[in-house]
Amino acid sequence: MKGLKKKRKWIILGAAAAAVVLISIIGASMNGAEVESAVVDKGQVIKLIKESGTVEAENTVVIAAKNSGEIRKVLVEEGDRVTAGSKLMESEVTSAQMDIKSLQSDLAGLQAQYNQAKNLADKNKTLYEQGALSYEDYNASNTAAKQLSAQISSLSYTIKSYEESSGAAGVTAPINGTVTEVFIKAGETVTAGASLFEISDLSNIYVKVDLIAEDADLVQVGDPVKVYNEDAGFTDENCKVRKIHVKAQEKMSDLGINQKRVTIEIALSQSTALRLGSNLDIEISVDQRENAVRVSDKAVFELENKDYVYVVSDGKAVLREVELGLEGEDFIEVLSGLEEGDVIILSPEDEIQEGTKVKV
Template identity: 35%
Template sequence: MKKKIIIAIIAFVVIGGISISLATQNKAVEVNTQAVIRGSIASYIEEIGEVKVKEHVNIYSPTAGKVSEVMVDIGDKVKEGDLLIKLDGEELSRSIEELEAQRSSILAQYNEAKKPVDKESIAKLNIEISNLEKRITTVEKEVNDKKVLFDAGAISNEEYNAAVRNLDVERGNLEKAKLDLEQLSKPVSGNILAQYEAQLKQLDLQKESLMDSGEDYKITATIEGTVLLKEVEEGSYLQPGMHIMEIGNTNDMYIESDILVGDIIKIKEGSEVILSSDDLDLTELKGKVSKIHPTAYSKVSDLGIEQKRIKIEIEIEDSTLDLKPGYELDIKIIIKKNEDTLYIPEDAVFEMDNKDFVFVVEDDKAILKEVKTGIESQRQIEVLDGLNEGDIVVLSPDNELDNGIRVKVTK
């Protein structure tokens, strides 16, 4: 009786195990999937670019003076020759006087530099040098004699040091006389004279310009464009060379960006660029690289790391957009692009034995397939071989998946 009970229990366990095993085998693993898509894919370099104007000028004050009137404001359109600023006439008169004083000072230096060599003074210096050399010879003998007396205890240390100091003074006088002779004998450099002449000419031009301006000195626009920056107000006092305005042609703008040296070798003039900005609600604005600057420079990143970068210029293809100088845009410089190709999400691909694989869903089963991949971009990866358009691949496959296992698609 006991044997029958044991046999029944064993049979029950065996049957239960078989049932559980079959149930486990028939249970499908839930997976997320996506179809293989045909389209275009591109790899690119991402950076930030700033809108710049191609043609612009900085306006500087040519003279000192008080601003009596400012004729334009930021954003105003101006034409070449339009009046920008007036300076007070009284200040103008003082500026002319200052120019005349500067000219007199420079002219005096110029005339002094042009003086011929003074032969009489040179002769006197040669005589003085000869006399000094003789005195030094005599003083050197005295120092040597007093050194012997000092060593013998015949004279004091103070008396000996006085003789040494006297020798140093005479040597100093000789050195000065030689320098004076060298300076007096040396002709003035032609470059020095040319510099004086250039300064005099510049002052004459400034004075002529001020005299022609009449009661008020007027500063005018040198190009047609828009006032981008204004750093002067009515009542301001200007000094020569002070920056007062910037004018630019906003009808002709471009994008400037800094590219890492390691990335610049992948970029060529003519490379396609995609421009966008969430702040400006711009998407997929097209451009192309128009210029790559020849020289690299150092720039510290936001993380405090010094990097070598090269500037590039990007031409904007759509000139109707209302962009402003100084706007920042996200740029994507296309370095490789394939059209009419297959691609899938990159998290569908995994590596095994140095090869790339995916799981494809066929007849509710996960089938392992080797693939050959190409460009990676925006979490997508190109498939060059191993899949067909419309195939369903498993996303983020885990360790539960195995070749031939049943699956249930949840997404």
């Protein structure tokens, strides 16, 4: 008997719970489903292309070894300022350096011969002008001096060319700038063509960004760009696209997918000491509309290949077809179907249908 009473009690409780749920559903239906809404207004619609870019130097040179050999001493380190012609390292004595010394010895000998010949030619000129020497003798001494001068010029050029091609003169900075990378250490042996130093002109930097080809086709030189890095507290909203490279290059994405990407160069408006190689967020404005009738992108959905929104009218959801224009970052331009002041439903749930009572 006790068990029967307990069973009846559970049946009564279950029925009561079901009744509460039913009453809640009926109540919600009568009061209307609560929805998030927004008002159609007029304003700016901007289409942005977002990507990550890298700080690059306008002029960067990687210096390579011209021949094989051992590094005796590295004279600079990363961060050092150098001027064109500054010596960067010393290497072991090579056969080329020995050849250069031999040629320089020959040059010194020619210089001594030329000095003697020039002195003789000058004396003979005086004697010729005084009538004490024939023109033939004077001309012969003068010609000999000129020939030696020509040999000196030729040998000097040969030595300079040999020094540059062989690296025997040592490794020097080709430009004014900052040493941004040192690839070698003293005592190491390098082969011809190996990278030794990287020098960059940090006084003139820009941002390089690689866009997928479809996005790059939307970009034009002069488009406004916002460049920023929230972690570094850096923002430059007045940048411009300065160059769009012609060729699309195949590059691997972070997800391991090969994509055709086009390099875009962005000019900064601020003279800021950004770290070379650091990443910056990029927002390129490729199109915009001013004072456009616009709607939140959360309100628009597609149905049978047409665009729709739900408009709230007399407390009910009304399906409205819309013609869209420019699709921006948060807003979409509406060409027809909506007017300023219309109330629309954001992110409508599946339960919202034509004629559904709603509460905003």
